[in-house]
Amino acid sequence: MANLRETTEARVIHTVSRALKSQVNADSTRDNTPNWDSLRHIEVVFSLEDELGLEFSESEQVQLLSIKQIVEVVIKRHAA
Amino acid sequence: MTQALARLAAQKVLFSASPSRADILDLTLPNADAVRVAINVWRNHNFESLSTLVEPYSLFGRWYASWNLSAYDDSLAFAGWQPAAAELIWLDSGRSATGTEAWLSWIEQRLQALRARSRAPILLATWLDVAGALGVICERIPEVYFLDLRQLCRAHGTELLNDRTSALSGTPIHKAAQLVIARELACRALPAVLFPPIKAVAFDLDETLHGGVLAEDGAAGVQLTEAHRALQEQIRALRERGIFIALVSRNERRDVEQLFATREDYPLRIEDFSAIEVSWDEKPAALQRVAARLRIALDALLFVDDNAGELAAAAAALPALHTLHAQPHAEHTMRALHYYPGLWRYRTGGDDRLRIADMQANAAREELATRLDDPAEYFRSLQIQLTFRYNPLDQLERLAELSMKTNQFNLAFKRWGATALRDYLSLADSSIASVQLSDRLSDSGVIALLCARRRAQVLHVEELCISCRALGRRLEHSIVMLALRGMPAFQGCTRVLFDVALAPRNQPALQWLQTALARTEPVGQGTCELLASSVHDFEAPEGVLVHTGQA
Numbered sequence: 001m002a003n004l005r006e007t008t009e010a011r012v013i014h015t016v017s018r019a020l021k022s023q024v025n026a027d028s029t030r031d032n033t034p035n036w037d038s039l040r041h042i043e044v045v046f047s048l049e050d051e052l053g054l055e056f057s058e059s060e061q062v063q064l065l066s067i068k069q070i071v072e073v074v075i076k077r078h079a080a
Numbered sequence: 081m082t083q084a085l086a087r088l089a090a091q092k093v094l095f096s097a098s099p100s101r102a103d104i105l106d107l108t109l110p111n112a113d114a115v116r117v118a119i120n121v122w123r124n125h126n127f128e129s130l131s132t133l134v135e136p137y138s139l140f141g142r143w144y145a146s147w148n149l150s151a152y153d154d155s156l157a158f159a160g161w162q163p164a165a166a167e168l169i170w171l172d173s174g175r176s177a178t179g180t181e182a183w184l185s186w187i188e189q190r191l192q193a194l195r196a197r198s199r200a201p202i203l204l205a206t207w208l209d210v211a212g213a214l215g216v217i218c219e220r221i222p223e224v225y226f227l228d229l230r231q232l233c234r235a236h237g238t239e240l241l242n243d244r245t246s247a248l249s250g251t252p253i254h255k256a257a258q259l260v261i262a263r264e265l266a267c268r269a270l271p272a273v274l275f276p277p278i279k280a281v282a283f284d285l286d287e288t289l290h291g292g293v294l295a296e297d298g299a300a301g302v303q304l305t306e307a308h309r310a311l312q313e314q315i316r317a318l319r320e321r322g323i324f325i326a327l328v329s330r331n332e333r334r335d336v337e338q339l340f341a342t343r344e345d346y347p348l349r350i351e352d353f354s355a356i357e358v359s360w361d362e363k364p365a366a367l368q369r370v371a372a373r374l375r376i377a378l379d380a381l382l383f384v385d386d387n388a389g390e391l392a393a394a395a396a397a398l399p400a401l402h403t404l405h406a407q408p409h410a411e412h413t414m415r416a417l418h419y420y421p422g423l424w425r426y427r428t429g430g431d432d433r434l435r436i437a438d439m440q441a442n443a444a445r446e447e448l449a450t451r452l453d454d455p456a457e458y459f460r461s462l463q464i465q466l467t468f469r470y471n472p473l474d475q476l477e478r479l480a481e482l483s484m485k486t487n488q489f490n491l492a493f494k495r496w497g498a499t500a501l502r503d504y505l506s507l508a509d510s511s512i513a514s515v516q517l518s519d520r521l522s523d524s525g526v527i528a529l530l531c532a533r534r535r536a537q538v539l540h541v542e543e544l545c546i547s548c549r550a551l552g553r554r555l556e557h558s559i560v561m562l563a564l565r566g567m568p569a570f571q572g573c574t575r576v577l578f579d580v581a582l583a584p585r586n587q588p589a590l591q592w593l594q595t596a597l598a599r600t601e602p603v604g605q606g607t608c609e610l611l612a613s614s615v616h617d618f619e620a621p622e623g624v625l626v627h628t629g630q631a
Binding site for chain 1: 100101102105106126128129132244245247248249250255
């Protein structure tokens with residue numbers, strides 16, 4: 001489980017950094033990352049879907065507000 | 081050279097079979113030599129996320145948009161309108177609560193309202209169950225074009241709408257459809273209304289039109305894969321639309337002739353090429369000869385070659401030239417060619433298709449011109465006919481093409497579209513003349529446009545262009561004089577004023593005016609005056625048949 005979390009977190013950080021064109025870390029959130037505006041957020045979600053091969057439901061989309069929350073949603077998906 | 085290489089490198093990503101959104105957004109294309117174009121966007125759903133995808137594609141085509149985005153407005157009030165090169169209506173038709181008939185009536189009224197305000201081409205990008213009816217409405221209004229997003233996505237096997245992400249992205253358009261639409265907007269739909277067209281495509285031979293090397297593998301050994309066959313058929317289709325096809329290859333001429341004579345499986349025949357440059361000469365020089373032979377500017381020529389070095393060298397030597405990198409898998413070359421900006425048009429007129437036959441007849445005309453010194457004998461032998469029409473509403477699209485595209489014999493460079501020409505006709509004492517040219521070898525179609533207004537006893541010629549396909553036939557002066565003499569606005573005038581713009585390539589027009597005015601010094605920017613008596617007294621040259629057509 002720890003391995004899955006670490007792997008997922010690394011992929012999420014990589015994908016979000018690429019979408020935002022700036023480096024983020026495990027503590028990054030929409031609030032503390034200036035580049036993570038509403039327009040970039042669309043690219044973040046689409047990039048995560050493409051990279052991780054999944055589609056977020058509408059209720060999941062509203063939770064994707066930080067790296068930690070994204071990792072939680074993705075891990076739940078894996079567990080489901 | 082680095083800019084050309086950066087574009088060629090990006091080509092693989094942009095035109096891959098399944099382009100990745102992240103890969104496209106990662107691209108950094110040069111914009112130093114790209115043209116900035118202001119585009120108004122009237123919308124009721126998100127366009128921003130699409131515009132970021134448009135940019136890499138448009139920069140590949142050496143342009144980028146400065147978007148003037150409206151607020152979300154279901155009523156299309158066009159608030160805050162400002163002049164722009166194009167008007168894009170980006171409409172989610174699903175937001176309307178009215179029935180289809182009422183919606184069609186409403187959108188027609190809104191298009192008319194925008195048409196009355198703007199002279200720029202209008203592109204309506206939306207979807208509707210009765211798309212055909214929408215297309216008919218758009219055809220009724222000058223320079224209004226319909227991009228049917230549903231049909232576009234259907235043709236690409238892509239879902240257009242997706243409710244799941246509409247709240248997130250502010251548009252019901254599926255993320256995959258956004259890629260398809262962005263590529264279409266940047267490469268086809270917008271360039272078709274914004275820029276002069278590509279008039280000719282020059283192809284390398286080896287590893288471009290077939291696999292293998294002719295000099296090494298021989299005519300029987302080079303490979304026509306299914307994809308190469310499809311590419312050759314695509315090239316033939318371009319020719320049928322009036323786009324010149326040229327061959328530029330480092331080979332022996334006799335080997336190339338033997339190849340096309342013996343390979344009956346090749347869809348392309350050697351006579352399909354309007355210009356052939358097969359030699360060991362440098363390709364930039366060969367491409368310049370192709371442009372000269374086809375009487376086109378280098379910015380109307382696209383060069384397709386498998387050798388990136390050759391392409392970069394050609395682009396460095398001829399900065400206006402367009403370049404495309406042929407790939408070992410010809411499907412990629414086909415896709416990139418399909419999307420190359422400027423190759424696709426909304427409408428292909430009869431005049432486009434006349435172009436190739438007309439050019440092929442030039443060799444015979446040139447032979448006659450060298451053989452016959454007497455102009456009357458030359459005109460009679462060609463059976464030249466000029467047909468003049470005044471204020472011809474049905475020809476405004478073609479006349480707009482002449483104004484927008486002509487570079488060499490263009491005196492005033494007004495670059496007027498069909499809407500501007502229609503507006504011009506509504507001015508007091510204005511006249512528009514069109515001139516059609518034919519001879520026994522070919523019909524050249526409508527080849528000249530003159531726009532003039534009378535003020536007191538002065539006829540002010542504000543636009544004058546003659547297509548390059550009509551140049552070199554000793555007719556330029558006759559075309560202008562006879563067109564002016566027949567203008568309703570000319571009657572009673574004592575002076576004729578010409579607007580003159582100095583441009584990089586309009587020396588033929590400037591030279592004509594200098595000769596017409598019997599000046600020793602070149603004409604300059606501004607206006608030049610000609611006595612009306614020289615127009616009154618002008619007689620059609622012996623041997624030229626002159627007709628006056630219906631308005």
